Amino acid sequence: MTLQRLLVFAPTRRAASETFVRANLAGLPFEVQAYFGDERPWNQPARLAYGLAVLLSKAFTRLGMLRLAGWPAAAVASRLIARHRPDLVLAEFGFHAVRVMEATHWAGVPLVVHFRGSDLSARCKLGVLRGRYLRLMGLAAGLICKSQPMAQTLQALGAPQQRILISASGANARLFHGGAPAEAPAICLAVGRFVAKKGPLHTIRAFAAQPHGQLWMVGEGPLLLEAKALAAQLKMGDRIRFLGVRTQEEVAVLMRQVRVFVQHSRVAADGDSEGNPVAVMEAQLSGLPVVATRHAGIPEVVIDGQTGLLVDEGDVNAMAAAIELLLLDPALCAQFGAAGRCHVAEGFTLERHLADLSRFLIQTYAKTKMSA
CATH class of the missing domain: 3.40.50.2000 (Glycogen Phosphorylase B;)
Structure with missing residues (x-):
């Protein structure tokens, strides 16, 4: 039976x-x-x-x-x-x-x-x-x-x-594919709820600490208004776009339009932690390099220096440097993206x-x- x-x-x-x-x-x-x-x-x-x-x-x-x-x-x-x-x-x-x-x-x-x-x-x-x-x-x-x-x-x-x-x-291979970061404009994409463990405020601060490109942020949540206020305070109104909630299909399209995926996951004040964020897998399967943190299961998915760049939780300056490095090097983005696509396709x-x-x-x- x-x-x-x-x-x-x-x-x-x-x-x-x-x-x-x-x-x-x-x-x-x-x-x-x-x-x-x-x-x-x-x-x-x-x-x-x-x-x-x-x-x-x-x-x-x-x-x-x-x-x-x-x-x-x-x-x-x-x-x-x-x-x-x-x-x-x-x-x-x-x-x-x-x-x-x-x-x-x-x-x-x-x-x-x-x-x-x-x-x-x-x-x-x-x-x-x-x-x-x-x-x-x-x-x-x-x-x-x-x-x-x-x-x-x-x-x-x-x-x-x-x-x-x-x-x-795991990421859905039928949706997430076809990214071409070497040809894409200098845009970073972040996807996730605006909650403490996703680190949206850290992502904004890191992006603002370097002078290149745009940041598109998908999602909603209790920190969204604070995130918008921070972007305004940092005078980032023309460089950061808040796109709201999008379907998986819409997110997959966005991933084919950008150069880098970013996510500053961290342990929240109440102890809340990620398991293994699916958006990081979806980004790599799409062929994007990832800038993220050494948090929870992320190092099991993102191979530091091969499919993306990992920084310590809370290290905004290190994340800014990683973002700037990738935005200025489309060839490295393509290299990391191709390796990430193979890595996730094989196991995630x-x-x-x-x-x-x-x-x-x-x-x-x-x-x-x-x-x-």
Whole structure:
């Protein structure tokens, strides 16, 4: 007997930044049913019940009633498991997995948890839920994360190494291709939410510290107004463009129009950290050189001095120098871009991720059946 039916629980599928959740749903080769904590359609009672239960679980978590917070969503999830009879349950994000983990335990259905980044770093998640994560490590049959540092955190929480798959979400080769940085104008592109761990203010300061080219920034978030104010303060109005939220297809087109991709990822004040930013993989697959930081899983994707240039977190001057070097050397951009395209094509595509994820789910299911 092999894995056929998969039930997915996730906090959301609508967020523009969470393309990986939608990619998993579309690309996994199983019969997939999915429920989302932010969906409450009145004409679909099961989805409404799950959404309301998650809302209640969130309220209990904010009140510090962590054990009680696991019961509302678990109660509804238990009914959904009985209804769909899945072979395996996949929970996206660790903080969401703790809401449904007891339901899988009651039903005797193996649970695999997909950790993404903030759920294993931010104090509002890892810090608050550490005790619940210890329980989760004992219940989960499999754990997926984005980078070596995340795997180390899971092991520190008690997860056996043999239950962990490290797999970056991967870039979509059907969309991201065709960049020609040597022929492109001196434009840098940054793609990501305007939040502290993406370092948009550091990116702006670094770009402003050198005199060449333009910076295009895609995304929105709580730091967007501060970023615009900083650009105005630095008198960068004619050199920095804020492009708002763009679809993956639109971002892919933008990557074919620029010379360099930039991202100053860093550990935020609350501990929030990247897993392995997909935009960095998308840029390299497009053929762009990358200027980024030695943060989280980025050094696993960007080879310093071969596919891009890495600087320490917070080092604005070093990032400015790296940006200036690449903007002034189109031939070096082409060299780094070609190497980056090959590197990501070999190990960090969406197709590779889905193949690794599918294989891991099948193997995890088989192991649970053998040990039953």
